[in-house]
């Protein structure tokens with residue numbers, strides 16, 4: 107049975123339809139991403155899942171519970187990290203954690219959790235003294251302090267430097283390894299590619315695709331791009347004769363070849379047969395970025 111089941115979810119704000127017939131299911135132990143442009147309806151969707159908003163229509167089940175009717179019960183098993191933590195500046199890290207732990211029947215060991223999140227040495231620091239990355243880690247700690255079975259993380263790494271972002275990703279992977287199902291809202295493709303088992307791509311309140319990051323990337327046009335400087339001349343026609351090659355473009359001494367997924371091995375094998383080496387070689391896989399643009403393009407035009 108899926109851990110989260112969303113069926114034909116609908117939410118309006120006045121005249122504006124923010125979420126329109128959204129359906130997806132998240133399985134136990136998955137890291138499931140909700141990806142989409144600004145204003146797509148991602149936060150509204152997870153707020154309905156977390157019981158913070160009441161849907162206008164459709165159904166949501168989390169661990170078999172109705173997030174609105176069974177809010178108190180849901181709260182015990184679902185940890186939520188929201189975009190704005192809104193914590194009092196003057197409280198110390200440990201105090202915030204103890205306060206949140208007191209809301210749960212079976213809270214985690216606060217000291218152990220702080221140690222796990224690298225915040226142990228900050229236990230006595232006030233919230234306002236924490237760096238952006240530390241605040242973010244505290245937000246994750248707060249989402250985990252109730253020993254949840256499901257955790258909802260919204261815009262987890264926004265505003266973090268690349269190092270802190272990577273550390274946070276490792277944390278999320280550890281959370282999943284401990285058996286927790288993770289629902290992750292993001293608009294960073296790299297984050298979705300690195301972390302998510304599957305992704306729902308949402309545009310203008312509608313789900314446009316649910317797939318693995320690789321599956322989504324393939325829908326964005328697919329294929330590979332390879333750039334190199336050959337050590338000896340090679341004809342365009344020789345490259346184009348390979349079934350994997352779609353286009354060949356020359357820029358000075360550099361050749362750019364695009365084509366199917368097996369492009370790189372086919373071209374490399376051809377070059378090897380001719381005893382040509384590929385200098386300054388760069389390979390790009392068609393990415394989730396391409397899929398994002400491709401699949402949400404229609405929405406932008408309207």
Ligand SMILES: Nc1ncnc2c1ncn2[C@@H]1O[C@H](COP(=O)(O)OP(=O)(O)OP(=O)(O)O)[C@@H](O)[C@H]1O
Nearest residue numbers: 119122124142143144145146147148149150151293
């Ligand atoms: N409380 C609200 N009242 C009125 N309109 C709202 C409210 N919250 C969100 N909206 C609107 O609903 C739409 C969806 O917003 P939502 O925050 O769910 O999108 P999002 O995909 O999370 O966006 P972002 O990536 O920018 O955070 C937007 O057009 C937004 O302006």
